[in-house]
Amino acid sequence: MLKSVASKRTLATAAQTIIPKEYGGRFTITLIPGDGVGKEITNSVVSIFDSEKIPIDWETVDISGNDAADKVNAAVESLKRNKIGLKGILHTSAADQAGHGSFNVALRKKLDIYANVAHFKSLEGVKTRIPNVDLVVIRENTEGEFSGLEHESVEGVVESLKIVTKPKSERIARFAFDYAKKNNRKHVTAIHKANIMKLGDGLFRNTVAEIGNTEYKDIEHSAMIVDNASMQCVAKPHQFDVMVSPSMYGTILGNIGAGLIGGPGLVAGANFGKEYAVFEPGSRHVGLDIQGQNVANPTAMILSATLMLNHLGLNDKADKISKAVHQVIAEGKTTTRDIGGNASTTEFTQAVIDKLATL
Missing domain, CATH: 3.40.718.10 (Isopropylmalate Dehydrogenase)
Structure with missing residues (x-):
């Protein structure tokens, strides 16, 4: 306890x-x-x-x-x-x-x-399908899909802007690696959809990798597409340690994490x-x-x-x-x-x- x-x-x-x-x-x-x-x-x-x-x-x-x-x-x-x-x-x-x-x-x-x-950790006394879950989701709070920039350009057509910037990607990456280092976590996984959003999510994924390679060489890091990460989180959550993501993906993974622990x-x-x-x-x-x-x-x-x-x-x-x-x-x-x-x-x-x- x-x-x-x-x-x-x-x-x-x-x-x-x-x-x-x-x-x-x-x-x-x-x-x-x-x-x-x-x-x-x-x-x-x-x-x-x-x-x-x-x-x-x-x-x-x-x-x-x-x-x-x-x-x-x-x-x-x-x-x-x-x-x-x-x-x-x-x-x-x-x-x-x-x-x-x-x-x-x-x-x-x-x-x-x-x-x-958000820290998703199994609690003694709560019955769940998968025991001993212990993973952390860190998400960027201020941009991405939650930038809140949308408008109706013509009737029936809405444009919603997803903003991803290198400075904000850098600071959330450093936060995630700092968290891992201070709490004896060994691995940071960047969650993205760069196979489709090659520029926006590509910038996020590449920035996390760059920060890891240059400033936190003692912490392992990888990247995973969000839909695969969601499946893996449900099937094999123990493979994850710290997950860092843009705003929307972190919300999705957070709900999965909540389901895992009760x-x-x-x-x-x-x-x-x-x-x-x-x-x-x-x-x-x-x-x-x-x-x-x-x-x-x-x-x-x-x-x-x-x-x-x-x-x-x-x-x-x-x-x-x-x-x-x-x-x-x-x-x-x-x-x-x-x-x-x-x-x-x-x-x-x-x-x-x-x-x-x-x-």
Whole structure:
């Protein structure tokens, strides 16, 4: 179990040092509950932090409703003040994008939070088809298919621009190799579709190879076409160590990774930029279908919050909470229905709090 706890610290150790505001030994952190089950699972974090007297004050920015686009700007200003945020997933309806694109993408682009990291690792107590999965997906957050540049040139004809640049490909490549080096990972695989998009994805693939060959000669690297990588990830996930990709491919592989280890409610995640860090579940499922039912699994959000604590240097607190979560899941007595139990969100949260009291 201690090995599992230690592994959860790795996401926060690959980024540059980001110093948040601290007053009297307390940190002010931006809290963005998100849509769907976001408020329910961020409430779990707040309750656990209160029980452990974690020295954090929350500055809550609720991005929802008809004026959500304006609230994104408020969230950006809050994050600029506090440097660090904990965030639920924001929902942008596909039928409601005439005036704006994804709110999640908007936050990342406005703050240049360019690297998303998600660690997909099997958990004791969760039954899956393939055991002992342990892979990391790192994706570029600010360009590629998610550049958000599209228009209708003539009626019925939409042009959507995919932007790939060498500087941004270089920095995500360096981030991936740095992550591998700092966390004793041996191999980086660049995911691409350069057989079709020879210039755009070719630039990404070649840039990752160039950075690996010249700056990280001690780490093995390779490249794989995204459709083959998706199949290989399902059939033989143990061949992968660190995967680095443009935006869309990372989202696809992230959902595959979540399926491999038991579902989106288990995956912790983090987003890093030069100045800011935002922690959120690693698999972007809003949970609109179970909103308000008190059945969501808060594990991903809780473990994302422990990554945030590690980032703040509160390692003992982070390890204790992570250990409690892993023990509750391993015991299997109070788990949510997505992993075979029948506990509610609040019952699982209370079980973690009760477990913490014994550690």
